[in-house]
Amino acid sequence: MKHSMFIALVFSFVAGPAALADDAARWEAENPVKPLPKPPLGIDSSFDELKVPPTPERVRLGRWLFFDKRLSADGSVSCATCHRPEYAFSEPTPVSEGIKGQKGTRKAPSFLNQAWTIYPNFFWDGRAGSLEEQALGPIENPIEMGNTHHAMISTLQGLTGYHKYFDEAFGTPEVTKERVAQAIADYERTRMSGNSAYDKWQEARFADDYKPTDETKLIEKGFELFNGKAQCNQCHLGQNFTDSLFHNLGIGWNAEKNELADIGRFKISNKEEDKGAFKTPGLRDVSKHAPYMHDGSVKTLRETVEHYNKGGNANPWLSPKIKKLELTDDEIDAIVAFMKSLDGEGYMDRAPEHYPE
Ligand code: HEC
Ligand code: HEC
Numbered sequence: 447m448k449h450s451m452f453i454a455l456v457f458s459f460v461a462g463p464a465a466l467a468d469d470a471a472r473w474e475a476e477n478p479v480k481p482l483p484k485p486p487l488g489i490d491s492s493f494d495e496l497k498v499p500p501t502p503e504r505v506r507l508g509r510w511l512f513f514d515k516r517l518s519a520d521g522s523v524s525c526a527t528c529h530r531p532e533y534a535f536s537e538p539t540p541v542s543e544g545i546k547g548q549k550g551t552r553k554a555p556s557f558l559n560q561a562w563t564i565y566p567n568f569f570w571d572g573r574a575g576s577l578e579e580q581a582l583g584p585i586e587n588p589i590e591m592g593n594t595h596h597a598m599i600s601t602l603q604g605l606t607g608y609h610k611y612f613d614e615a616f617g618t619p620e621v622t623k624e625r626v627a628q629a630i631a632d633y634e635r636t637r638m639s640g641n642s643a644y645d646k647w648q649e650a651r652f653a654d655d656y657k658p659t660d661e662t663k664l665i666e667k668g669f670e671l672f673n674g675k676a677q678c679n680q681c682h683l684g685q686n687f688t689d690s691l692f693h694n695l696g697i698g699w700n701a702e703k704n705e706l707a708d709i710g711r712f713k714i715s716n717k718e719e720d721k722g723a724f725k726t727p728g729l730r731d732v733s734k735h736a737p738y739m740h741d742g743s744v745k746t747l748r749e750t751v752e753h754y755n756k757g758g759n760a761n762p763w764l765s766p767k768i769k770k771l772e773l774t775d776d777e778i779d780a781i782v783a784f785m786k787s788l789d790g791e792g793y794m795d796r797a798p799e800h801y802p803e
Contacts, residue, residue, distance in 0.1 A: 469607060469803065476798045479506045479614075486640030486792040487649060489685055491562040493635070500561075500632035503615040507608075508633030511626055513797040516605070517598050518545055518591035524797075525584065525630065528554040531795045535637060536735035540742025544590040551708060553742040558686075558730045558793055561635035565690040570724045570740045571711045572692060577631035582623060595623045602626070607802030639730045642790035644669070668784025671777055676754065678781070680767045687729035687788070694722040695768055696759025697739045706761070708741065721763040731793075733786045747782045 479502045485491055493499040511517065515524040528542045529535040536556040543549050552570055557577075560568075566575050574580035584590040585598055602608055602621045609619035616625050647662045658666070672678045681689050692715075698707035699722065711720035724740045738744040744753060753759075755778065757770035773781070 466607070470610065473510075473607065473798075473800050473802050476800060477506055477509055479503055483636050483638065483792065485638055486645075486790065488640035488642065488645030488790065489559060489562075489638055491685070493561065496561065496635075500635045501615065503611075504629045504632040505636050507611045507615045508629035508631070509795070510608075510611070510798060510801055511630050512633050514801050516601055516801075517585055517593065517626075519593040519597070520545060522546075523591050525581075526797060528584075528590070529557065531793070532734075534558055534639070534731035534734040535793065538735065538737075540737050542590065544587070545592040548589045550589050552740050553737075555727055556731065556735055557634055558637055558639040559728060560686075561638070562686075563690045564684060564688070567690045567692075567725055571714050572725055573714050577634055578624070578627040581627040581630040581634075598626070599623055605801075605803055611802060637793040637795070639790035639793050641792065642730075642788050644784070644787040645790065647787070664780055664783045665787045667777075668780035668782070668787070671773070671781050672784055675777070676751075676771050676773060676781060677767070678754070681726045682729055688726040690725060692720055692723035692725055693765040693767065694720075694724075694761065694763045695739075695753065696722070696761045696764050697724070697743060697753075698722065698741050699759045699761040701759070701761075710740070719763060722761060723763070723765070729785055730788050730790060733789055747785050748778060751778045751781050 482493055482500060482502055482505070485493075512525045515521050515527075517524060523545050528537055528544070530537055534556040535558060537554050539553075541550050541552060542554045555570065560577060568574040568577065568580040569583070574583060582595065585593050586595060599621055608621065612621055612625060613619040615629055643661065644665055647665050650656050651662075651666075672682075681691070681693055683689055692711040694710070699705075700707060706722040709721055711723040711725075712718075714720075732738075733747060736746055738747070738750050744750050751773070754768065755771045755773045758764055758768040
């Protein structure tokens with residue numbers, strides 16, 4: 447054996463594990479195991495209510511996976527490419543752009559506070575029944591991440607730095623698609639929003655020393671209209687302001703051609719009344735991710751209220767709950783102000799700089 451080769455061999459033997467420990471320390475410094483966050487003011491739910499509550503170790507692993515572009519076919523797209531933290535995990539464009547610049551036909555919804563839903567319906571058409579099931583969809587979607595689960599798993603198996611964290615989260619280092627999905631879903635469950643101006647007003651309004659301000663008076667007026675004259679709460683209800691059910695508002699209806707651009711829920715349920723129906727989105731932090739609706743066709747919050755005010759877009763399947771509202775300009779302003787008061791905190795994050803290799 448040549449002398450230099452011998453040195454190299456000894457060196458790799460000595461430096462190998464030490465270098466790996468250094469790397470792991472660097473990865474972990476940016477993404478430590480943290481206790482599960484507490485639901486903020488306004489979110490009256492607890493992780494203990496869940497059948498399988500998240501664990502800190504799975505959340506740590508899921509955070510890397512959520513931001514890791516190597517889950518896509520060519521390493522260019524991660525979940526966070528479309529679900530961007532600064533836009534409440536939605537995006538500022540009408541539809542998503544995935545691998546190789548391909549455009550989809552629907553907008554990436556926000557998933558704040560989705561640990562607790564009234565019904566377990568995910569995607570605009572409800573085709574996934576859990577966050578776990580949902581997470582595997584985009585990886586194999588040819589327009590989004592363009593990968594196969596098989597190729598994604600072999601990539602992760604090749605990134606041996608990850609094995610330690612699968613072990614920590616699941617008890618063995620094995621990488622499976624079910625584990626990837628569960629870790630990502632647990633990370634998503636910790637993305638909660640609350641403690642908004644609305645939540646603070648709700649907490650304060652019945653106290654003896656409560657003094658309304660101009661701001662809280664406007665929130666109150668908007669809230670009363672939302673639940674009263676405008677009847678928004680027929681569908682936007684609960685702490686996340688959604689029934690998690692499907693309704694047709696006439697979005698995407700082409701009156702000249704007499705057709706819907708997207709059949710929506712019908713594709714899953716095959717029920718006539720579900721044509722052009724989409725899932726009611728939650729309204730937490732809604733001001734952060736215009737444009738709105740499943741196709742991003744409505745530009746501002748004011749325009750969304752105007753859409754309801756005129757009674758939606760008439761079409762054969764329009765929800766019977768949608769009727770002309772006769773709201774005045776001031777009333778529309780108040781409803782918009784109420785929706786803006788739902789901007790909260792607790793979910794902010796940014797991509798780690800280093801990932802297990
Ligand atoms: C190319 C953009 C893109 C990428 C990448 C992407 N998504 Fe999405 N996501 C979307 C779009 C668009 C929808 C809505 C699609 C639909 O409803 O048909 C969606 C829907 C969702 C929903 C449903 C939310 C709800 O309220 O129903 C969740 C959760 C979600 N994505 C999480 C993820 C995760 C986790 C990843 C990574 C594994 C990911 N997404 C990757 C664009 C993307
Ligand atoms: C019949 C049920 C129903 C009623 C009533 C209703 N909504 Fe909606 N809302 C929905 C559905 C369903 C969507 C998504 C529709 C789509 O994309 O095709 C939606 C979308 C929205 C959006 C866009 C959010 C996003 O992330 O894109 C806002 C804002 C909104 N509604 C506010 C209101 C307000 C304000 C009222 C009362 C004036 C109201 N809604 C009444 C069901 C309803």
